[in-house]
Amino acid sequence: MDFDLTEEQRLLKDSIDGLLTDSYDFESRKKYMKEKGGWSKAVWGKLAEQGLLGLPFAEADGGFGGGGVETMIVMEALGKALVLEPYLATVVIGGGFLRHAGSDAQKAAHVPGIVDGSKTLAFAQLEKNSRYDLFDVATTAKKKGDGWVIDGEKFVVLNGENADTLIVTARTKGNRRDTTGIGVFLVPANAKGVTKKSYPTQDGLHAADITLTGVEVGADAAIGNPDDSLALIERVVDEARVALCAEAVGLMDESLKTTVEYIKTRKQFGVAIGSFQSLQHRASDMFVAAEQARSMSMFATMAGDFEDAKERSNAIAAAKVQIGKSLKFVGQQAIQLHGGIGMTMEAKIGHYFKRLTMIENTFGDTDYHQRRVADAGGLV
Structure with a gap:
């Protein structure tokens, strides 16, 4: 099975990475948090200009016909940048309800506003x-x-x-x-x-x-x-869980990168603490945990297209279990390797850990999904 991105998907990744690199550093994020609702309307407009808000909608509805992989790419990038804007609430969840069950009139009333950035949902x-x-x-x-x-x-x-x-x-x-x-x-x-x-x-x-x-x-x-809309709700929430898994991978990537950079420069006993073998082992374990999460995020993305609702739900629950375990380990190790500074509001690593923790508890924590997988008889 080929897991490489297509040319269009690579361009999408480069596009959103470039946008967020230019407009979403940690200091800018602090300013955006103070705006009404806690996010930047200007950044939301830029996401709309690049077509990211219309990504999963059908071309007939004014979107770009993207699928699960495209959403995964966007959510990973949003996680790396600690983005505050309501992409999950508006595009993934709100858009999901409209895509799967909205009437033509409902789509016409709401999708264009989502795509151009003038409307958000909750x-x-x-x-x-x-x-x-x-x-x-x-x-x-x-x-x-x-x-x-x-x-x-x-x-x-x-x-x-x-x-x-x-x-x-x-x-x-x-x-x-x-x-x-x-x-x-x-x-x-x-x-x-x-x-x-x-x-x-x-x-x-x-x-x-x-x-x-x-x-x-x-x-x-x-x-x-x-x-009788429970099946619809479960499908859209499953898609939200898949998106959260991808966001968590982005957060873990950046947490690992930030931590490795820190231990290379932080000195103790006259040498960089990254030269200590025990800390190198911790960083290696963080890398393994993050890669396990990435694999399950990709699996969940594929599972989002499963027609069998039970098979889809079980696969995504299993992904949420691994993501929950990995993010807890990576987040805790990142804080510990940063030491006391990792607990301060000034250090961005603590903000990554907070977001990871919230993801773990959104639409079912690790224990909840582990019980679901066990009740279903396991993943296989």
């Missing part, structure tokens, strides 16, 4: 005590005429502060933990009855807790079947 899914169970939904959507009335609370909604449109999971029938009776709805962020409480997360991103009280939306707000 996925409002997590609820109190729901943990990682996507089917645990207490928020309700009740019929009113041809439309719906949505009531409920959603927590830790990434990009919830800035999003123009919310993608909300809500129960149309059944009990809280039933696997049927779940719908997905497009809700304008400024709709009457929507209130937000915004805050920064540990990794420098921004999220919001959102309350929906008697929010009325039309019949055209439902994406797909409003009574």
Whole structure:
């Protein structure tokens, strides 16, 4: 099997690497964190200009027809640069719902705005005590005429502060933990009855807790079947997990590079600490862990195209397990090899570790996915 990138994919990699090298150093990131919503509208515009926001959408919808490999390339680059902008929330997750189940009218209303950078989305899914169970939904959507009335609370909604449109999971029938009776709805962020409480997360991103009280939306707000959309939700979240795996690989790459550079210059007892064999062994182990993660990220990217939902889900869960183990090891070793400075806000290595830690806990931590793989009888 050929794992080499095509000429077009190499050009894509060079393009985004060049863009982020020019506009996303660590000091610039600190400035972007202070903007409304915690990210830079100017950088978002540059991503749009290069066509990166339209990458996964079909050409018929105004996109560029990219696939999983292209998304992997972009997410790795975003991880290396510690990018704050809501590519995951808007393009991967929001775009995923529109690509897989959006009507022609919904795509026409939202995709062009995503592609040109004028519109961002947020996925409002997590609820109190729901943990990682996507089917645990207490928020309700009740019929009113041809439309719906949505009531409920959603927590830790990434990009919830800035999003123009919310993608909300809500129960149309059944009990809280039933696997049927779940719908997905497009809700304008400024709709009457929507209130937000915004805050920064540990990794420098921004999220919001959102309350929906008697929010009325039309019949055209439902994406797909409003009574049976769990399979759609699981597919899009699986794609988000694959994207997170790729981002983690980028973060680990840069963490290893930064750490090796540091131990080559940091001196103790009159010599660079990188000359100590025990620290060389640690750096070697970090490299191995990062390469294991890279292999599983590539595997997850391929698995994203599996037609069998169970096979796809099991493969991606296994990838998330290895990514979780690798990122924990690489992140912890990077901090330890930096010593005390690694714990300060001024050193970027600590920010890499924070983002890695948040990825490990997003859409299921390592223990959760390990149980999923075990329950499925293993990867093979």
